[in-house]
Structures are given as structure tokens and as C-alpha cells.
Amino acid sequence: MNYELFIAKRIIAGRKYKNSISSPIIKIAITAIALGIIIMLIAVATAAGLQTKIRDKMAGFKGHVQIVNYDNNNSDVSTTPINIEQDFYPEFKNIKGVKNIQVYANKGGILRTASDFEGVIFKGVTTDYDWSFFKEYLVSGTIPNFDQARTKGVLLSQTIVNRLQLKLNDTISATFLKTATSNLPSNRKYNIVGIYNSGFAQFDKNMMIGDLREVQKLNKWTEYQVGGFEVLLDNFDDIDEKGVEIYREISGTLNAKTILDSYPALFDWIKLFDNNVWFIIGIMILIAGINMITALLVLILERVQMIGILKALGSDNASIRKVFLYNAAYLILKGLFWGNIIGLGIISIQYFFEVITLDAETYYVAVMPVYLSISSILALNIGTLVLCFLMLILPSYIITKINPATAIKFA
Numbered sequence: 001m002n003y004e005l006f007i008a009k010r011i012i013a014g015r016k017y018k019n020s021i022s023s024p025i026i027k028i029a030i031t032a033i034a035l036g037i038i039i040m041l042i043a044v045a046t047a048a049g050l051q052t053k054i055r056d057k058m059a060g061f062k063g064h065v066q067i068v069n070y071d072n073n074n075s076d077v078s079t080t081p082i083n084i085e086q087d088f089y090p091e092f093k094n095i096k097g098v099k100n101i102q103v104y105a106n107k108g109g110i111l112r113t114a115s116d117f118e119g120v121i122f123k124g125v126t127t128d129y130d131w132s133f134f135k136e137y138l139v140s141g142t143i144p145n146f147d148q149a150r151t152k153g154v155l156l157s158q159t160i161v162n163r164l165q166l167k168l169n170d171t172i173s174a175t176f177l178k179t180a181t182s183n184l185p186s187n188r189k190y191n192i193v194g195i196y197n198s199g200f201a202q203f204d205k206n207m208m209i210g211d212l213r214e215v216q217k218l219n220k221w222t223e224y225q226v227g228g229f230e231v232l233l234d235n236f237d238d239i240d241e242k243g244v245e246i247y248r249e250i251s252g253t254l255n256a257k258t259i260l261d262s263y264p265a266l267f268d269w270i271k272l273f274d275n276n277v278w279f280i281i282g283i284m285i286l287i288a289g290i291n292m293i294t295a296l297l298v299l300i301l302e303r304v305q306m307i308g309i310l311k312a313l314g315s316d317n318a319s320i321r322k323v324f325l326y327n328a329a330y331l332i333l334k335g336l337f338w339g340n341i342i343g344l345g346i347i348s349i350q351y352f353f354e355v356i357t358l359d360a361e362t363y364y365v366a367v368m369p370v371y372l373s374i375s376s377i378l379a380l381n382i383g384t385l386v387l388c389f390l391m392l393i394l395p396s397y398i399i400t401k402i403n404p405a406t407a408i409k410f411a
Helices: 003-013 023-062 132-136 158-163 212-218 236-249 264-302 304-312 317-353 374-393 395-401 404-409
Strands: 065-069 098-112 117-125 138-141 153-157 171-176 186-196 207-211 228-233 254-258
Touching (some): 003 317, 023 264, 023 317, 065 236, 098 212, 117 171, 153 158, 158 186, 207 212, 264 304, 264 317, 264 374, 264 395, 304 317, 304 404
Antiparallel strands (some): 098 117, 098 171, 138 186, 153 207, 171 186
16 A cells, blocks of 8 residues: 555645645645646647748748749749659659649739739649638638639739729739740739638738739740749658758759748747747746745645654655655646646637737738647646656655654644
8 A cells, every 4th residue: 555645645635734824825836837837838839829820821822842943043933934844743753741743833013903003923823733721711702713724813812902992803904024035014904703811911912823824825935834833741840851852853953942941031930939938838837846845845844743753653754755745746736737727728719719819910820820739738737747746856855854753742
């Protein structure tokens, strides 16, 4: 029989324990543990949510890896075409983890109304395009249909539509920049068949999605010439590894760039979230540990007479320390229980009801996203329990300093 655990349970269940002088201090320690885990859960969920949402939006607009001609000079506008007939298209035979390969071509232009104008990047795509991202953020209308002959239907953002005072099914005039073979601009008319709102202001303010064949005609390209290829991966965490593999598989005249390479400042910024989260976790565990140390010392001092009796009956210091460490572990677990209930409740409210909103110009999302995996929840709880418990081992050595004869007389 584990008599240390038996005694700890009797202490916890005792009415005197609940009404003792240490009771307020114990409640404060439990509250500190609960608040700590609440704040840590929210910090991890919001940081992971922002990182995941921003990464997904970047991949939705640009793909995880872009295969372009070396002559493009990091420009968003396709200048030198690539032949669509490549060994890796429509799939990489030697690379696992690739979800989709889609062709595209960009053309810079201006959308005009009678009273205003907006600069846009016309992104031409075809039937191999993965529309799952834009379907998620589609406000009204439909996705352009590319199964028919060259279509004039385009997908515009809510931002552009509002600025130009347009609506669904309106016809919009567009002027495009000169090409390598002509100094004259090209004028076209397009129909707004769909309106999306991703909340990613950097792209919403200038991205128009339409038929690849339109861009090919504007650039005076053949049907076999495209601006590049976008590669979507199954797992974002593999992006560096897959970027290298893709680069090795393509022709020497082509370049493979991950979105990490194309937008380093943005991804360096979201990496800072991890530093903030680790700082918050460290502070919360430290505060919780200090409160638990205080509670443990008060529990020991309050039961000095019991410690003396146990020593007189033959219990060694290690056994008596176990009694109080079991007691402290119970308090930590109680704090973790209530902290998880409240913390996960708050996260669930934000997930389902989107209570907290953000400035999309600053954070690239309109609503605070939250994401929390089971592994993260377990790691936070186990880590807090273990670290707080380890912090209590040293203070528990005060028991070794208690003299049995003196302690039994103590009242």
C-alpha cells in the first residue's frame, strides 16, 4: 500500500484542510495555475492560428513553390514565357507530397470606370487550377468556367469592387501594358462573375483571376507558353525540403522559389509569434511555480506536528516529502483542470462566433484565427505539471530540518 498517497488523500479530503489558515493561499495557487494555462492556451492558439491562416492565404494566392524563368527577376508580372510541355507537368513522378501543379500567367493592367481606376495584376489560370482557396472566401457569384471557349468572366476582390463601385455581373473595362512586340496598350472588357474577400489586403487590392488564354493573347503568346507553374504541397512544414527537391527536378533554365524565399519579411514577422509565445509560457509557469512553492511551504508549516509524529513513528524524510508533493500535485492538477475548461471554452467561442476582429491591413486577416492541436494541449499541460512539480522538490527539503521532538510539542 502506498501510505504516502493514502495520507495525502486524507489531508485533501479533510474538513480541517478546507477551513485551514492555508486555504486562501491554496486557492490563490490553484487560481494562478488555472490562469497560467488559460493564458498559455490562448497564446498558443492565436499564434498558431495566425501563422496557419497567413501561410494558407499566401499558398492560395501564390502556391507553395513557384517554378518560373530565371529572367523574371522576381517580378509578379510574367515577362519571359515557359513552354508548358515539361517533364514535371502535370505531376512530379519522383517527388512525394505534391498536391497539385497548376499553370498561370500574370499581366499588369488598369481597371477603369467612368469616374475611377485601379491597378491590377490579371492572373490567368486554367482547368488544372485548385479553386478550394477562393471557394472558401467567395462572397457572391461563382468561380469562372474554363471548360468552354476563352471566357471573359473574371473573379475580383470585394476591395476592388467597392473602390470602383461595381457589383456582381457588371462589365469592367481594362487596359493592359504594352508587350514586347507592340508599344500600344490593349483594351478589353470583362464580366465580374464572382467576388471574393480573403482579408489579405496585400493581394485583395490588386488581384484579378481570369482565363489563362486571355493573358496569352494579351502577351502575344502561343497556347503552349505560360508564365510559370505553382506547386501546392500536402504539408507546409515540408516546404524547404520539397523546394530543394523540385529545384533538382526542373530544367537548368528554370528556377524554383518557395513563398518563404519570395516573401522573407512576412514569414520572419510571423516567426516572431513563436518567441512571444515562449516568453508568455515561461512567465506563466514561473508565476504558477512561485505560487505553488508558497502554498507548499504554508502546508508544511501548518502540519509541523503531523510531520513530527510521522518521523517519531519511523517515517523517513523522503516519505514525508512525498505526502506533501502528492498534495501539491493534486492542487496543480485541479488548477490545470479548471484552466483547460475555461481556456478551451474561450478558444471555442472565438472559433465558432469570431468575436475578436483584427485590422486586415496590419495582420492580413479580418478575424483573429485560433488553431490548437491535441499535441499542443497535452504538451502544455504535461509541461506545466512537470515543471511546477520539479520546482517544488527543493522547497520540500525544509521537512528534513524539522526535529521530531520539537515538532510534537508544537501546537
